[in-house]
Amino acid sequence: MSWELVLWLMALCALLLPLVQLLRFLRADADLTLLWAEWQGRRPEWELTDMVVWVTGASSGIGEELALQLSKLGVYLVLSARRVQELERVKRRCLENGNLKEKDILVLPLDLRDRSSHEVATKTVLQEFGKIDILVNNGGRSQRSLALETSLDVIKELMELNYLGTVSLTKCVLPHMMERKQGKIVIVNSLAGIMSVPLSSGYCGSKHALRGFFNSLCTELVDYPGITLCNIYPGPVQSDIVKNALTEEITKSIENTGDQSYKMATSRCVQLMLISMANDLKEVWISDQPSLLGAYVWQYMPTWGLWLFCKLGKKRIQNFKSGLEADSYLKIWKRKRD
Numbered sequence: 001m002s003w004e005l006v007l008w009l010m011a012l013c014a015l016l017l018p019l020v021q022l023l024r025f026l027r028a029d030a031d032l033t034l035l036w037a038e039w040q041g042r043r044p045e046w047e048l049t050d051m052v053v054w055v056t057g058a059s060s061g062i063g064e065e066l067a068l069q070l071s072k073l074g075v076y077l078v079l080s081a082r083r084v085q086e087l088e089r090v091k092r093r094c095l096e097n098g099n100l101k102e103k104d105i106l107v108l109p110l111d112l113r114d115r116s117s118h119e120v121a122t123k124t125v126l127q128e129f130g131k132i133d134i135l136v137n138n139g140g141r142s143q144r145s146l147a148l149e150t151s152l153d154v155i156k157e158l159m160e161l162n163y164l165g166t167v168s169l170t171k172c173v174l175p176h177m178m179e180r181k182q183g184k185i186v187i188v189n190s191l192a193g194i195m196s197v198p199l200s201s202g203y204c205g206s207k208h209a210l211r212g213f214f215n216s217l218c219t220e221l222v223d224y225p226g227i228t229l230c231n232i233y234p235g236p237v238q239s240d241i242v243k244n245a246l247t248e249e250i251t252k253s254i255e256n257t258g259d260q261s262y263k264m265a266t267s268r269c270v271q272l273m274l275i276s277m278a279n280d281l282k283e284v285w286i287s288d289q290p291s292l293l294g295a296y297v298w299q300y301m302p303t304w305g306l307w308l309f310c311k312l313g314k315k316r317i318q319n320f321k322s323g324l325e326a327d328s329y330l331k332i333w334k335r336k337r338d
C-alpha cells in the first residue's frame with residue numbers, strides 16, 4: 001500500500017469520526033455524562049434498594065411512573081400530592097406491579113403551597129420510617145399564556161408552588177439528612193429552567209429560580225459530601241402537565257391539550273432519572289432532539305439561543321392560538337427519528 005493511500009485513509013477517518021459522533025448525538029436523549037452513566041455507571045437496582053424515598057407530585061405523570069419503577073427496586077415509598085384518591089390509586093398500582101407490601105408505602109397528602117404543613121409532614125415520614133434517604137421534589141405545574149395577558153396571581157401561584165414549595169420542603173428535610181450526613185435531594189426542574197420559551201414566562205421564572213437556589217445550596221454543602229443534590233432538567237415528556245397548566249387566570253383551565261404522543265415516553269424519562277440518582281449526578285438533561293440540542297445552544301451560545309427561540313417561538317404561539325399543542329412542530333423531528 002502506498003503512503004499516499006494511507007494518508008487518504010487517515011484523512012477519511014478524521015472526517016468520518018466527528019460525523020459519526022454528530023449522528024450519535026442527534027439520536028441522543030440525554031446529556032453525555034448521563035448517557036455514559038447509563039452505559040458504564042452504577043445500576044439503580046444496586047444503589048437504591050432499602051431506601052426511604054419521598055416523591056412529591058406522585059399522583060400523575062413523572063411522579064406516578066417514578067413511584068412504579070421505584071416499587072420494583074424494593075424501596076420504602078412516601079407518595080405525596082393533594083388528591084388522596086389518586087395517591088391511593090398509585091399505591092395500588094405499586095402494590096400490584098412491584099415488590100412492596102402495604103406497610104412499605106405511605107400515602108401522605110400534601111399541598112406544596114401550604115408551607116406551614118411541611119414540618120409536620122416531614123415528622124410524619126420520620127415517625128413512620130425513621131429516616132428519609134431521598135426526597136424527590138417533583139410536584140409542579142406549567143403555564144400556557146402570554147406574559148402580558150397573564151394575571152400576576154398566576155405568576156405568584158407558579159412561584160409559590162414550583163419554587164417556594166420546593167424550597168420549603170427541602171429546608172424541612174435537609175437538617176435530618178445533615179444529622180445523618182447522608183441523603184439525596186432530587187429537583188425535577190425543566191429545560192425551561194435553562195432556556196426560555198414563549199407562553200411560559202411564569203413557569204420559566206420559577207424553574208430558573210430553582211436552578212439558582214439549588215446550585216447555591218450545593219456550594220454550601222461542601223462539608224457534607226454524603227449529601228447530593230441532583231438537578232434534573234427534562235424536556236417534553238408525556239404526562240398531564242399540559243392538561244394541568246395554568247393560563248391567563250387562576251380559575252381558567254386549558255381548553256385543548258392536543259396530542260402529547262410525540263413527547264418522550266414517561267418510562268424512559270424516569271429510567272434516566274433513576275440512573276442519575278444512582279450515580280449522584282448533579283445536573284442532568286433528559287430530552288429528545290431537537291430540544292436537547294436547543295439546550296446546548298442556549299447554554300453555550302446564549303445570543304444565538306435567544307435568536308433561535310425568537311424564531312421558533314412564533315410557531316409555538318401560532319400553534320397554541322390555533323388550538324394545537326404548542327410544541328407540536330417538534331413532531332416532524334420525532335417522525336424522522338422513528
Ligand SMILES: NC(=O)c1ccc[n+]([C@@H]2O[C@H](COP(=O)([O-])OP(=O)(O)OC[C@H]3O[C@@H](n4cnc5c(N)ncnc54)[C@H](O)[C@@H]3O)[C@@H](O)[C@H]2O)c1
Binds near residue numbers: 059063
Ligand atoms: N412533562 C413535561 O414535559 C415536563 C418537562 C419538564 C419538567 N417537568 C416537571 O416535572 C414535574 C412533574 O410534572 P408532570 O410532567 O409529571 O406533570 P403532571 O401534571 O402529570 O404531574 C404534576 C404533579 O404535581 C402535583 N401537584 C400539582 N400542584 C400541587 C400542589 N399544590 N401540591 C402538591 N402537588 C401538586 C400534581 O398533583 C401531580 O401529581 C413538574 O415539576 C414539571 O415542571 C415536566
